[in-house]
Amino acid sequence: MSNTLPLIQRVFAALALLVLLAGCSTTTPPDSVLAVPAPAQKYAAIVVDARTGKQLFEVSSTAQRYPASLTKMMTLYLLFEALDSGRVTKETQIPVSDHAASQPPTKLRFRRGESIDVDSAIRAIVVKSANDVAVAVGEYLGGSEDQFAAMMTSRARQLGMTSTIFRNASGLPDGGQMTTARDMAVLGMALHQRFPQQFHYFSESDFMFRGRLVRGHNDMLGRVRGVDGIKTGYIRASGFNIVTSYNADGRNLIVVVMGADSARQRNDHVEALIQRSLSPTMDGAKTRLMFAEQ
Template sequence: MAATLAGIAAAPAAANPKYAGIVIDAKTGKVLYEDSADAPRYPASLTKMMTLYMVFEAMSSGRINKNTPVTFSRKAASEPPTKLGVKAGGSITLDQAIKALVTRSANDVSTAVAEFIGGSEENFARMMTAKARQLGMNSTTFRNAHGLPNSEQKTTARDMARLGIALREHFPQYYDYFSTRSFTFAGRRINTHNNLLGSVKGVDGIKTGYIRASGFNLVTSVSTGGRSIVAVVMGGRTARSRDAHMADLIKRTLPNASTGSEKLLVAKGTTVTPVIASAASRKAGVVLPGRAPLPQEKPEVPVTAYAEQAPTPVKAALAEAIVSGGDLDELKTASTPVKGWVIQVASAPTEEDARKVLSHTAEQASSLLADATPFTEVFVLKGKTYYRARFGGFESKTAAWDACTSLKRKNVDCYAVQN
């Protein structure tokens, strides 16, 4: 068996430096085949698998549904093909958006969805990367929502297989979208790019991808005869050769997959609370918060821009601070920024508002933040002055991230950063 599998990889791997592949038993997690599975690769439109993961997560939270309208900004409408072709100011339903991502791999739809959920594509990419870390995809970084060329947007075949399994396990109620072969939009029939659907027994998704730097990529899910696998092929020279290689991998590895009971292979992690951006906030270019931005990145989050969307109980505190001035006891804060690892919980248009958010957060997590030092820090974003609301005094990155994780369990948005 080992010799046979080695033969599968020999031709594509030896002749093509972009090649990477892996097959995983979706019931047990056993690796049935791998070659260069941990080598960095460009995901191309496999990126949209994570875009859709974020969409499904937002749908599961009840914040949006398949009939929710998604409006296209000028930026979204101007994305290069492949695209759906919606004009700036136009909108489609979320159901149409999902189908366009699955079948046509529409880049304009990716950006529109990213701006809708994350407030900006940049912030949505931070949310995607943070989610990748929660899912154990430690070699993946996203810089956009569609997969168009970006030298910093990297992944591995193993990480993409893990994402494919996570989509199956975490969102069975939405997973059927990946088996969509075509849908009708504006009188046009739009067919899937996934040629294995309907041509290889048991294939039920997931996603194709291509840019020149990546070659032809494909993640495939197969369920048949009591067996389930998720397979990844990256770096194909043509779509046809990629598909043929994938079909061969399925044929050779599926008989070795388990017919036993399934077990959870990918933990869900912390749910990212979506910030459903208004048209006004998108127009203003406001960067809105995700749950766990990367530590080296510092998204600035004007609290007035997302108070209406913030989770309870933070929403109540923000509303009190911004709308009524509030009567919360103000917390004594450090007069100068605290150095080292800190946690940011919000930013506000005035120092008074920032202090009130700190007071409320300290009240909600008094034991957790007993030894932390609250402080405010001024910054300028797009010509406007804001004040960061932060807690300092953490001994290490791990201590700050652990504290932030605990705050999230109390529905407090935050991120850790080295000041």
């Protein structure tokens, strides 16, 4: 295990204490209004300075939410660990079982007996959010998807994700699979700090697979200078989720928004939170949250 993990755990232990003490604390330019995507009962957000661990913004960041495809961040975390340990290489072929192939879209649509190399699997999970590939990775690393989900939850606890339970490798609907915006920020920071050599995958917006161009879902890439990943997610129960990494001009932020009513509202909100967090007049000020009509 990397030496960065104790630091991550210490940083977010302090963050958890701040959340407990401050409650729904916000700081931004005086009397500013931040439009919040509907529906309010699904919304949660947090912005963290990834260099210092300082919480810059939070609303309902410890409330239970459905992760949707943000789940795949942990699937990738364990796959990156397997790469680091030498258990797999980027050329290793991962078989796609009938169970994996039967997952609902989004997916790459494999036929019986086919496989995918690890490098392509990473790109398929990051860019396409391919459910069939995520399940195939889970089965390969865990022996079964259920065993892999237990591994995911165990690693989450070790990282300091205190309120997350994983039930599958993909993020497809499961009433027992829960997380929080804070825990997703912990995972985003851990991926950035633990696997800097692999983090470039999260900045890719398309990839070639079997001679065709596969385009991605993360419209924040290229929209805001400095955004270099990480992952989007959606199921009906969760709304539109995203974890975003911003890294420019000596600033490194992790922004989590959960429960938006559309991808556009989610992305607009992330951009507003980034601008707010970079504002030199933000400290000591207040933010009024304006929720959209429901």
